[in-house]
Amino acid sequence: MITLFGTELSVDAYRVRLFLALLALPYRRQESNILRLDDDGTVLEGSDRILIHLAHRHNLSGSWRLYGSWLDVGRDLPSRKLFRQMDEHLWFAEQEGPGWLCGGHPTIADLACFPAVVLSESAGVSRLPFPALRRWSDRIRQLPGFVAMPGIFV
C-alpha cells in the first residue's frame, strides 16, 4: 500500500497526487510538512524522485517514464523565458501529433511542469503570450482521472 505524506496546498505534493490519480493507484494520505512517499517499504522524498519511482514501478506500459531534461525545467518554473521555449516546443509537437512535452504522449515530464505553468498567473507570469502552453494545460486537465488542487480548475 502506498502512503503519501504531504499537505493539500503543496504544489509538490499535488504533482504526486495527480500522478497517483492518473495511474488510478489507491493510496493513504497523511498530513506532513515534508513530502514523502512510502511504497510498501520503499521511502522517497522529493516530487521528482517520487514521480520517477512511480513511473518505473507502477506504470506497466512504460509510457509515463520519459522525462528528458523537463524535470529540471519544472523546477525553474514559472519563467517567461522557459515558457517561450515550452510554447515553441509544444507548438511544433502539435504539428506532428498530440502535443506533449516528450514522446508524443503524456509523461511525467508534463506532470512535473504542469502545476507551475497553470499557477503562473499568481506568481505574476501571464500565460496570454503562450497559446500552445495553454492548450497543453487543457489537454492535461482532460486526462481521465485528473484531479485539481485549489487554484486549478477542473
Added chain:
Amino acid sequence: MTLSGWFPVARSADLAPRHVFQTGLSGQEIALWRDRDGRANAWENRCPHRGVRLSIGANLGSELRCQYHGWRFASGTGQCVAIPAHPGQTPSERHRATVYRCTERFGLVWVSLADEAEDIPTLPGSIWLPLRGMFVEAPLVLVERHVMDSDEVRFFLQPVTDQQTVIHGLWIGSVGDPVALLRQQNDALTQLRNRIESEAA
C-alpha cells in the same frame, strides 16, 4: 489606436476543441472558442455577471460556462441559457455575453470590435499556410517598421495591447515540407522578434 477594422487574432487550428483561447485587441481582452459544430466565437473576456474572465471557464461544446457561478452562455448569440442558482428560470434577454464579429479566412481567425468594418484584406492566389504567430513585447508602430511583406509571405499585425503585438504570417509561396517550412519561418521570426524587443527595451 483605432479599434475599427478586422484583425487576425489566432490561427484557426489554435481553436482546439473544448478550449477557450485568450487573446486581445488594443487592450480589450477577448475569449475565443469553437463550438462543437465548428463555429468560432469571439466574446468580451468578461462574464457580464461579476466580471470574471470567460477564458478560465469551460467550453462545453455548444455553451461556455463561467467558472464563478456556472452561468452558461450559448454559442453564436452569447445569450445566457442557464443560471444554476435559479434552475427553473429562463434568464432574461439582458443576460448575455458581449459578442464581437468573428470570421475565418486564410486559416486565420479574424475579429472586429466595431459594428461596421471594412472588408478583410484579400490575398493573391488560393494557397496559403498560416505560420506560427509570433508574440512580440513591443508596440505595433515599432513592429510595423520591422516587418516586410515579400512575394512569399504576407504579414498581418495584431495589436494585443499597446505594448504587445502578434505577427501573423501567411505563406503564399510554394510549400515543400510544411513542417520544415514552419520551423524555418519560426526561426526567422524569432530572430526578428529578438531584434525588435531589444530595440523596445
Added chain:
Amino acid sequence: MTELTCEDRVALDEWHVVAALIGLPVEQEQTVRLLGCDIALRRGEDHHISARVAGSGRSLPVQTKFGHVWTSLGTPVRTLFAIPEYDEPDRRNVIAEMVPVHVSAPRAVENFLDLGHFAYVHGGYLGAEPHTEIKPYKVTVEQDEVIASGCKAYQPRASLIADQGFEVEYVYRVPHPYCAVLYKSSVLDETRQDVIALFVQPEDEDRITAHMLASVLDPTSSDQEIKDFQQLIFAQDKPILENQIPKLLPLNPRAELWAQADAGSAAYRRWLTARGVRFGTIPA
C-alpha cells in the same frame, strides 16, 4: 505636505486591520500598507503596539481585537464592531494565515457573501452540482450593518468535522466596509453557530491582504487542521478574485448583471454608496 494619497474620508476614518498578532514579532519593526500609505508597526517587549505613518512619523491609534491589530489613519467615529462569540469559553479561535490578493477589498467582501459559487469554486466541499439552487433569503440593514439571513445551501462537506452532506443555514453580516462575518449552523449543536470572519486590509485600491478568523465549536481538530481547511477554501477563491475585471467594485447597479441570489451583494453595494465609501470602488 500631504502624506496620504487616499482622499476617501469615509475609509480614512474607519478602523482597519493591519496585522495578525501572531505574525508580529517583538521588538522588530514591520512595515504594513493601508489605504496607499506605509505604516511602521512595532510591538514592544511589554507587548504594547505602536503604529506610525512611515514618512511623517505621525502616531496612529492602535487597538487589538479578535487576535489582530487595528489602526486608523483618520478619526474613527464608530467603535470597532463586536463578535460576542469570540469570547465564549468553549470556542476555538483560530487565525488562518494572511493572504495577499490582487483585487480590491470590496470585491473580496462580496465574494465572501456570495452563495451561488459554492458548487463551482468549492465543489465537493461547500457545494456540488446539482444542488445549486439558492432559494430567496432575507436581507435587511440593522444598526447600520447589512444582514443576510435564512440563506440555505446543501453542502457535501460543510466543515472539517462534517463527514456527510447536509443543508446548512447561513447568516451573513457586514459590520464594516471591508469586513464580513458569516454564521453557519454547527454540526455539533444545532442551536449554535460556527463563525468565520473576513477582515480585509485595503493596502491599495486593487491590492489587499485577507485576514481570516475561525471561531468554531470543534473539540477534536487541531488548530493546524482548522487553519488548513480555511486556507484551502480561500485558496479556491483567490484565482477567481484575481480574474475579475474590473478589480474595483462598480457601485452603479447597471454596471453588472443580477440574479435573485445576489440580493446580499446588491444590498452591500447600496450600503457602500450610502456610506460614501470610495476606496476600492467605482462610484455609481
